[in-house]
Amino acid sequence: MTSTQGAVGQSIRRLEGRAKVTGRAQYVHTLRLPGMLHGKVFRSTVAHARLLGLDASAARALPGVHRVLVGQDILAVMPDPHYGPAFHDQPVLALDKVRYVGEPVALVLAEDPHVAEEAAALIVARYEPLPAVYDEVEAMDSTAVVHEVLKPAGTFPDLKHLQGKRDTNIALDYSLRRGDPDGAFASADHVFEHRFRTQQVLHVPLEPFVSAAVPGEGTLTLHTASQSPSFVRIEIARLLGWPENRVRVQVPYLGGGFGAKLYIKVEALAAAAALIVGRPVKIALTMEEQFFTLTKHAATLRIRSAVTREGRITARECEVWWNGGAYADIGPRITQKSGFTAPGPYDIEHVRIDSYALYTNLPPAGALRGFGIPQLVWAYESHTDMIARELGIDPVEMRRRNILREGRPQATGTVMRDAAIEQVLERTAERMRWSEAFDRGSGTRRRGRGIAIGFKASVSPTTSVAIVNIYADGSCALYCSTVDMGQGSDTAMAQIVSEVLGIDIDRITVVHPDTDVTPYDMATLGSRSTFHMGNAVRAAAEDARSKLIALAQDVGVSVETTPIGEIFRRKYGMQAGNVVGSGSFVPAYTPTDHHTGQSDNVTPFWMIGATGVEVEVDTETGQVTVNRLVNVGDAGRAINPAIVETQLSGAAIMQLGFTMTEQMRFRDGQCVNPSLADYRIPGILDIPAIIDNERVDATQSSGPFGAKGVGESGTFGVSPAIASAIEDAVGIRLTSLPITAESVLRALREQQGRPLQAD
Template structure:
């Protein structure tokens, strides 16, 4: 068996996706297809008001409906979960509403029946009476509102216990960063000061497989079959809610039909677990596509950014105020405020920085993790802001960035150095691909053309842990046990390549056991582009451990013999296994100072992306057509180059939809476009020519030089398009999505002929 450094037959090659045939033939396992004997189906009765105290919940008619087995309310949940509040950072979300409802669509009751249609009919018979309270929907308005979504904060993890007992505020989590000296004095000394505000709106994840969970009482315990990206956390949280040892809770996760953050932490699992225990039968809850819109969204945000610039075009000071609309419950919102907030100053070398990033409660559906983890919103702001400063200073946008960009070894505003992070290379590559600085046909008449680019940076989530086991059988095949979830990103294929590389066997000889917390070891979760780096390391270490044990067996045998003979000599027959284990937590992490956000080692690696865009704008309608996207990504040394290329394309297309058309619309808290008939994701006809460039390089701390890239393609699409629109028609869009109406209104305003708010725009 060769050492990993001497050959690269498995790693670095574009092996086919191992699940491809199962998917195209319809044989792959999805929880939506799971049927268990004696199983009940659950349908959810949801709140019709945004903020109210619950006066009464009358379930008598629903319980009397033929075929209904059980109707559950929040008080029923207490029979198996004495404190029925869940959450990854705050324990603030009830399994079913208790005392109050905090958004339209919040689960209030659950109907169980053998026939899902019967359960749906009975839901309509539940009579819920409310005493309505004043709602708050906007993240900025929530700061000064005296209507509080939560009367008291309920932090759940040790790091934020300082918030315990805080009352009368809609700020769920405040993050701040201070870098350098006196930022106000730096503004006073600046030659120029620029200040701008930008907004983004909630959008929806809409994986084609909506959330689904089946819970099955199994003797003294409980098995959950669920579409979830963090099975280890689900097992932990369900055990905590039930006050059970974790060994009694088993969580199984097969392939997912998409996730993008929508299936992280707890979604349906706590509700379905409680229902199965109360019904003493298997229970399945499958959300409809419409219900996804009431379950989880992407954070909308208001972003205010102020920069001071000296006479040489160097940024000397920056202030950022970011307000994240977290919805009714915290979920992972505090971590978005923290992890995204820390990079709000961008990939720029700025001496004095002050950042405030606040996760804010509102009476909207929960906002959670979504591909990019808040960074597309931030980069939308700071890369628009960067171009605006460059144009006002009459400096070419590329030249302005080059004067200010962080270079290899430079210290980021967090206090952590940028190492093996190709910020400057990404900037150079994207502008080369755009032929920046060379003549460009801007069009004429009513059709105008423009181009723009943007660059962004993201820190990996830290600290986090992955564990893996590799079992080598007597026939030389290997089986990998890990709790990483393949939701379409190709994790299984890349992981098999790592095992094959270390053991020097064909990739096809590596089997993958999907997450099953009774069998597969712990993993923080499949999120934040952490999987390849963290789990990749754990898998490599486990395979090395297995290889060392095989080599020890060979040394004891005294000769170089086939693997089956090694086992035959040891066990009397060619049978048996060697098991290697590996665990990886990135070394050296230094928690940030709570007052300044400073850390000498805040991330195990940096992700860098850049995008260039060419657009066409119809000045008569404002319609924007994307002609070309150029994505540049720093992915270290790819384990599977083709999968990485597809990841970057998929990420950029997803972000393009949110840039141009996707927005969850609300009418006094009620989602009004909760279907694909009204909420439009990109179709094949919306996708422009896409070019991807992976920067050649090696992540020094990564497995075989690799690092995560699943989010990188999302970073800069929105700001690159906005900068291209400005280049085409000279108007700046401050809000996403960049619809034809938005651009047309900006054109009319620039021409001193603004539209009245009630005028229609014909597109």
């Protein structure tokens, strides 16, 4: 074993590069199993109704149809077929009720997917319509109640207190109280209040949801495009009433995830179907069906601040209504985890937060790159700029006066450590050349610029376990359940192993998640893998190293000067044996007080991200062009700097789509633009001509080699920075996403006193 190679901190090329550029990388999409049936889902066409009956006779009669399954059929293998990470509220197939347009109601199985599709179109459902609710604020006191009964899941420790409120649509109401907001507001120089809205948008991984289930002798194997293989195993085992060891979950590469492929999506349906018919079943959703599966939370946000004459914010009150759709998914955690950062990265003495997870009759909402933070940043950074403009203070200066500095308590009371908020802000301003003159355009083309900063707490408490297996020739494998969905985790984890063991990166294999082989990991979400799994991997590698040192001592050689293969040969007389190291990581955590939301340790680390933009506005059409996008983040000490920068840039471009073009449009609860022709994600012509990405020079002392997560940080500031840049350019302020050309022109015309007609 030689001394460390310095793998950490190097921009090493991705391990899977060759497989991806030759089209040979394995995805569940590519999986074909002998005897496999394809499942096609028949979906609800009404938003809220009692399901009176289904006529599937024509579908069953179609030649080639193997079986049609309805909700009742699932009971044969899953006595209570309701799943979910927060509440067990979502049925595998609708039972007595449907709660959104697109909800799975029946499943057709056939060897030919075209036949399954044709048969699904022949099924007829009879409904008794019920009043429906779509808007998150109306859902607070609507008489249309989406769920009569709620069963808390109790799976995750941070959601143990969930109850739901009976006969309401409130899945969770989270509150935080700090100081004396009422007093501060009463004595404030200025009070500002604004209301903001964000729209429903979609993850759109280019590989849509797909799972294949293979029944065995009292066992079940699931091949699934999932970010959370460990959760899938536990949840499917629970639904089946089986011990964990009889369910095996395998995950190859993912064609994108972004938070969509978490918890249970089509896994339970594929599992139940495979067990019922005794054959492998694959369910591969189409792009269109993704629009009926999981969205990002739309939200309404009210924010009110008490501010001194000098621009110091003394109190802030935030009220957030999260549109959770028909099933809670992970919405309650978003409501709470993201809820407590609602006042923004500012040092505010008096805070009141109320955050509500609401059920509505829309497709379920869940995690999406930022986990609620982009919605909050949209509100608090827009609000901050509106205050600054009102008080005549420069936006960057306004932030300097209020920024949450190292060592100061955040709204929960947790003291900020290793959070480079100030540095990220200052570097963004420098990269934007904020203090220099700026060309503001002329005629019908006006330019402006804006800046915004956000922060996020990591999910806690969670567990990650890793195993490092050194082979007898000195090559090695890492077993971990982190899912590489494009973020480059395989490469980063291998770099950590390489760094600890001094084994060349080319001689390290990362074994993809297979719950029979790779140990538990909470999930690949919330930018947690580099920090949590990275720490576990480091510990596993260090454990392996100690064992290797012991082995070397045993055979009387030095690990520093003897090749690993030689150590094994001396011990076993040939190329044989293994050294297996394991490691786990569970960060310390203090649960928040249920009434005050206070905790002295609410997160193991903070993510910081800021964005600066320069825009050009066409004053005759309202069209906005983002000419420059500057993304600055705190990733601690990057394990792989090049990958970190592509994460910052990729996240920011995704959020650019959520800001400018993407919007699920609904009519009577039905998404009317479920295709990439009608729901436009950013293409190569849409990205700014100049994109600058920067990692600030910082260290996360508790992270592996000083690193922490960065997958979401690039999303934080994009939307408010663009809105502020537009105001800077043409003097109008938009408070609702997306910022369409029409919304800009309408606001401009309003301002000029010649409003456009309503149609």
